[in-house]
Amino acid sequence: MMNRRPIYLDHAATSPLHPKALEAMLPYFTEKFGNPSSVYTIAQEARKALDEAHDKVASLLGARPTEIIFTSGGTESDNAAIKGVALAGRDWGDHIVTTNIEHHAVLHTCNFLEKQGFRVTYLPVDGDGLVTPAQVAAAVTEKTLLVSVMLANNEIGTIEPVAEIARAVKEKSPRTSVHTDAVQGLGALPVDVNRLGVDLLSLSSHKFRGPKGSGILYLRRGTPFTPQQSGGTQERNRRAGTENVAGIVGTAVAMELAVTEREKSAPRLAALRDRLIAGIEGSLEGVRLNGHRTQRLPNNVNFCFEFVEGESILLNLDFLGIAASSGSACTSASLEPSHVLLAIGVPVETAHGSVRFSLGPENTPEDMDYVVKALPGIIQRLRAMSPLAHQPR
Numbered sequence: 001m002m003n004r005r006p007i008y009l010d011h012a013a014t015s016p017l018h019p020k021a022l023e024a025m026l027p028y029f030t031e032k033f034g035n036p037s038s039v040y041t042i043a044q045e046a047r048k049a050l051d052e053a054h055d056k057v058a059s060l061l062g063a064r065p066t067e068i069i070f071t072s073g074g075t076e077s078d079n080a081a082i083k084g085v086a087l088a089g090r091d092w093g094d095h096i097v098t099t100n101i102e103h104h105a106v107l108h109t110c111n112f113l114e115k116q117g118f119r120v121t122y123l124p125v126d127g128d129g130l131v132t133p134a135q136v137a138a139a140v141t142e143k144t145l146l147v148s149v150m151l152a153n154n155e156i157g158t159i160e161p162v163a164e165i166a167r168a169v170k171e172k173s174p175r176t177s178v179h180t181d182a183v184q185g186l187g188a189l190p191v192d193v194n195r196l197g198v199d200l201l202s203l204s205s206h207k208f209r210g211p212k213g214s215g216i217l218y219l220r221r222g223t224p225f226t227p228q229q230s231g232g233t234q235e236r237n238r239r240a241g242t243e244n245v246a247g248i249v250g251t252a253v254a255m256e257l258a259v260t261e262r263e264k265s266a267p268r269l270a271a272l273r274d275r276l277i278a279g280i281e282g283s284l285e286g287v288r289l290n291g292h293r294t295q296r297l298p299n300n301v302n303f304c305f306e307f308v309e310g311e312s313i314l315l316n317l318d319f320l321g322i323a324a325s326s327g328s329a330c331t332s333a334s335l336e337p338s339h340v341l342l343a344i345g346v347p348v349e350t351a352h353g354s355v356r357f358s359l360g361p362e363n364t365p366e367d368m369d370y371v372v373k374a375l376p377g378i379i380q381r382l383r384a385m386s387p388l389a390h391q392p393r
Contacts, residue, residue, distance in 0.1 A: 006321045007367045011207075011299060012154055012184060012358035013325055018209040018257055021250040025211065028246035036243055037232065046245045053252035060259050061201070062192040063218055069235045070248045073215035074183040074204030078105040078148075080217055080228045080239070081179045081200040085146045086113050088224035092175075093145035096120045099131050099160075101340045102150055103181055110148075119143075128292040129158035129344050137168035144176045151185040151196075155340045155356060156291030157300025159189065166197035177223055183207055187258030188266055188297050199223045203255075205247065209361075210254030214247035269359050270298035272368055276357060277301055279372030284379055288350065290341060299359040304346060308382040310354045316378040317355075322371055325356050 008016075034043035036050050054065040061068075071077045086096060098110055100122045110120045121139045125131050136147060147169050152159045166178045179200040185191055187208040193201055201218040205211055219225055219238070231240030273296075280287060286306035305313060310326035317324055326338075337351035346354075357371070 006323065007363070007370060009322060009324045009357040009359060009363065009367075009371070011360035012356065014206045014212065015209045015360055016362075017206075017211060017250070018254050020257060021210055021254040024253045025246040025250040028249055032245075036245060037234065046243075049245055049249050050243055053248045056252045056256060057216060060255055061218055062194045064221060066236065067193075067219055067221055069217040069219055069239050070243060070251070071215040071217050071239060072213055072244070074103075074181065074202050074207070075105040075215075077202035077204070077215045077217040078103065078181055079109050081202055081219075082106065082109045082146060082148060083113065083228055084219075084225040085177045085179070085200065085223065086118055087226040089145040089177075093143040094118050095141055095144040096146045096148065097123065097136060097139045097144055098148045099123045099125055099150070100343045101125050101129055101153055101155075102148065103154055103183070106148055106150070106181055107339075118145075125343055127345050128295070129153055129156050129290075129340065130292060130295070131160060131165075133161060133164040133168035136165045137172050140169055140173050140176055142173065144173055146177045146179060148179040148181070151180045151182040151191070152189065152297050152300075153291065153340060154184045155338055156302045156344070157184075157296035158291040159185075159295050159297065162198065163196050170197065184297060184300075186255065187262055188269070188299060190262075191259075193218055193220070205251040205254060208254055208258040210251040211247045214244055214251045216251065216255075265361060266298045269363075272359050272363055272365065273298055273301055275365060276359075276368040276371060279368060280375060283372055283376050288346070290344065290346065290354065301357040301359075303355055304341070304350045305353040305355065305379055306350055307386045308353045308379060310352060312382050313353070313355050313375075313378060316382070317371075317374065320374050322374065325358075326354055 032045045034046045036043055036047040054068045057068050058065040096110055096118060098106060114120050123131050123135055123139060149160050149162055149165050151162050162180050169176055169178055177199040180198050181202045182191055183202060183204045186203055199220040203216040205214040227238045229240040234240055234243055280303060288304040290302040290304060314324055314326060337348050338354060341351040341354055
């Protein structure tokens with residue numbers, strides 16, 4: 001069984017660069033290559049592009065241009081947000097609240113801060129991956145500097161009630177800053193910093209068809225923040241280093257396209273998602289859908305298949321021209337089961353059999369049907385070779 005073309009179903013890991021973003025970037029590699037900190041004409045062309053990018057991104061997020069910091073990606077944005085707030089507020093607080101299903105860019109940053117004397121509360125989630133505003137607010141104390149809860153989980157697609165969480169936190173402790181890792185949300189969900197009520201928000205360009213190596217940190221005016229890079233005065237003294245002008249330009253263009261197309265693209269992707277979920281559940285036994293069934297990203301499908309390894313499934317899918325993943329791209333080389341799946345109560349042996357399909361604009365109903373047709377044969381072959389499948393239950 002071979003397909004006529006490759007089917008790419010790993011958009012949560014990365015997405016293809018939008019042609020319009022590439023077109024906008026090209027001049028800043030060639031005739032407009034100047035350093036924006038210089039004063040001559042070529043440099044000022046680059047400076048003008050940076051200013052326009054700040055304006056565009058700010059307007060799309062409901063923010064001020066001065067509240068936008070361009071970074072190297074989601075990981076830097078998460079690191080800068082959490083460390084920046086923690087270090088800036090160390091004279092009055094030492095406590096951070098987050099969840100146990102955050103991306104490792106958040107969790108490992110919190111682990112690092114624990115070694116520096118900070119205290120971190122890692123809140124549990126329910127079987128769908130949800131944390132409640134009441135849970136978060138109950139964990140906040142007079143020493144809580146920061147609350148960080150992701151907008152939507154990168155592995156299982158569950159959407160968290162961030163606006164309600166921010167409201168509950170601010171009602172209890174107005175001084176506490178609220179951060180959300182919104183890397184998977186832009187283009188799939190409305191992302192407005194005022195409606196969400198957050199003080200800091202992280203984005204990664206290549207998740208919404210922008211270039212790799214470019215990201216965004218929204219920092220609300222007045223939020224205590226210690227810059228994490230020392231050097232020049234770039235990004236209003238908050239992120240030193242010569243700006244990646246081409247990447248920033250491409251990010252702004254891709255973001256505008258993602259936001260303006262969302263009202264049409266999100267429902268289409270949700271229909272494809274539901275088609276794939278129904279097809280898999282209807283054609284196979286011993287499968288578990290991970291994440292909330294309806295309160296999930298429109299492009300996310302995550303299943304565990306009993307008695308088989310996810311990596312083996314992926315290799316067989318790849319042979320048939322289907323690209324998927326077993327979870328977060330940042331941990332794909334790890335032999336450990338997903339911390340997210342363990343947190344929602346998936347047994348260790350089942351968690352090893354997870355596959356994530358994340359859809360994008362080029363995917364079609366025929367693609368979903370092809371995957372549904374391909375999977376049963378793969379799973380049956382692998383289960384036939386698995387000793388676990390033949391043990392008495």
